[in-house]
Each structure stands twice: as structure tokens, then as C-alpha cells.
Amino acid sequence: MDLVELTSKILDRRSGPDQPLRIVQAGHPALRRPAVRAEGRLGQEMLRALVDAMTVTMREAPGVGLAAPQIGLPLRVIVVEDRIAGTAGPDGPSPADPLERSAFPLRAFVDPQLDLLGEEWVYAWEGCLSVEGWQSVVPRSRRVRLRALEVQEDGSVVPVTEELAGWPARILQHETDHLDGTLCHDRMVPRSFIDSSYASHYEDLGEAVRRLGLQGEITRLREDEVVIRR
Numbered sequence: 662m663d664l665v666e667l668t669s670k671i672l673d674r675r676s677g678p679d680q681p682l683r684i685v686q687a688g689h690p691a692l693r694r695p696a697v698r699a700e701g702r703l704g705q706e707m708l709r710a711l712v713d714a715m716t717v718t719m720r721e722a723p724g725v726g727l728a729a730p731q732i733g734l735p736l737r738v739i740v741v742e743d744r745i746a747g748t749a750g751p752d753g754p755s756p757a758d759p760l761e762r763s764a765f766p767l768r769a770f771v772d773p774q775l776d777l778l779g780e781e782w783v784y785a786w787e788g789c790l791s792v793e794g795w796q797s798v799v800p801r802s803r804r805v806r807l808r809a810l811e812v813q814e815d816g817s818v819v820p821v822t823e824e825l826a827g828w829p830a831r832i833l834q835h836e837t838d839h840l841d842g843t844l845c846h847d848r849m850v851p852r853s854f855i856d857s858s859y860a861s862h863y864e865d866l867g868e869a870v871r872r873l874g875l876q877g878e879i880t881r882l883r884e885d886e887v888v889i890r891r
């Protein structure tokens with residue numbers, strides 16, 4: 662099916678523009694198919710409508726990012742936003758938070774490409790709206806360079822290149838992975854897959870190493886540490 666047709670069909674399944682789209686779950690082939698380049702495929706109006714629909718869906722879930730394959734559309738489009746992170750003060754993330762969690766504003770990108778920068782790898786629990794109810798420990802590069810087209814209010818796009826670190830860098834790695842048909846749990850530390858309801862027992866990664874029998878690089882982390890230099 663033509664991508665314009667498929668996009669319309671997916672958007673038209675809603676009873677109204679304020680309604681979320683269905684998020685497909687692991688096992689759906691859309692999550693495993695590499696998505697195609699999106700630049701110039703939809704036209705400004707439809708791209709804007711798609712981004713708005715993905716935003717409603719991400720917020721309703723709620724999540725901090727959503728990639729088009731998660732709504733069954735094999736296009737390289739993602740939205741990211743964190744309105745929830747509470748640790749950031751006016752001076753940015755708390756220096757005591759090794760994950761550098763911080764709120765960041767809504768942004769939408771077409772054809773995002775990431776270069777992983779530096780040698781610091783951050784270990785943290787991660788979940789996915791397409792693998793509901795499960796989490797695992799996923800190592801991610803602490804810093805990335807993003808090159809993408811950023812979607813504007815009117816559905817036009819503007820090229821951006823920027824460097825990000827910490828929490829937003831993790832979210833972007835998770836969402837761009839979706840465009841290549843990769844789920845976060847494909848990258849997990851083996852044996853770290855858990856039901857989300859147990860997550861509070863393992864906030865300290867040392868506890869997860871001990872009780873789940875995690876092996877490898879993660880065992881080099883000291884208490885309260887999450888970063889390993891490779």
C-alpha cells in the first residue's frame with residue numbers, strides 16, 4: 662500500500678483528532694521492518710497531522726517517545742517529549758542523578774540519524790510502549806550527535822544537528838532503534854528482563870546484579886554508579 666494511503670487509513674481509524682492511535686505490540690511485523698525515509702513523502706499537512714496524532718498517542722500512553730512503526734507505519738518519523746521528569750530544577754538535572762533525567766519539550770523529527778559519541782555507557786532500566794509491562798537493563802551511549810529534519814508548526818521541516826547527553830540521548834537512541842526494527846530489549850543485559858511491577862526492587866543496579874545473576878560489564882559498576890567507560 663502507498664504510504665500516503667496507509668497514513669490516511671491509520672489516522673482515519675480514530676473517531677477524532679484528540680483520540681490516540683493504537684500502539685502495536687511486540688510480535689507485530691511493523692516493529693521489525695526497517696522504516697523508509699520520510700522526507701517529502703507525505704506533504705506538509707499530512708506530516709503535521711501525523712505528528713499531532715503521534716503526540717496525542719504518546720501523551721495518553723503515557724510515554725516519553727514514539728516512533729511511527731509503533732502505530733504500524735513504516736516511516737522514519739519520531740516524536741519525543743518528557744513532561745514528567747521531576748528531578749530537573751531551573752539549573753537543569755540534579756548532579757546527583759546519574760541518569761541525568763530532565764524534562765524536555767515536545768519535538769518531532771523526520772529521518773533522524775545518530776552518531777554515538779564518547780566512551781561512556783549508561784546502564785538503566787528501560788521499557789517500551791510496544792512491550793507493555795516489561796523492563797530490562799539497557800546500556801546506551803551517554804552522548805549522541807543527532808542529525809535530522811525537525812518538523813515545524815506548519816508541517817515544514819528544518820535540518821538540525823545537535824549534541825545531546827544523558828536522558829534525551831537515551832530516548833533518541835530508543836526511538837531511532839525502532840526505525841531499524843530494533844526493540845530496546847534486543848539490547849538488554851541478559852537475564853535482566855523483568856515484569857515492571859518488580860522494578861522498584863531493582864532501582865539499585867547492584868541489587869539487580871546480585872538477585873538476577875546479571876553478568877558481564879555491568880558487574881563493574883560500583884554502588885550508585887551507572888556509567889562505564891569502555
Ligand code: ZN
Pocket residue numbers: 788789790791835839845
Ligand atoms: Zn519503544
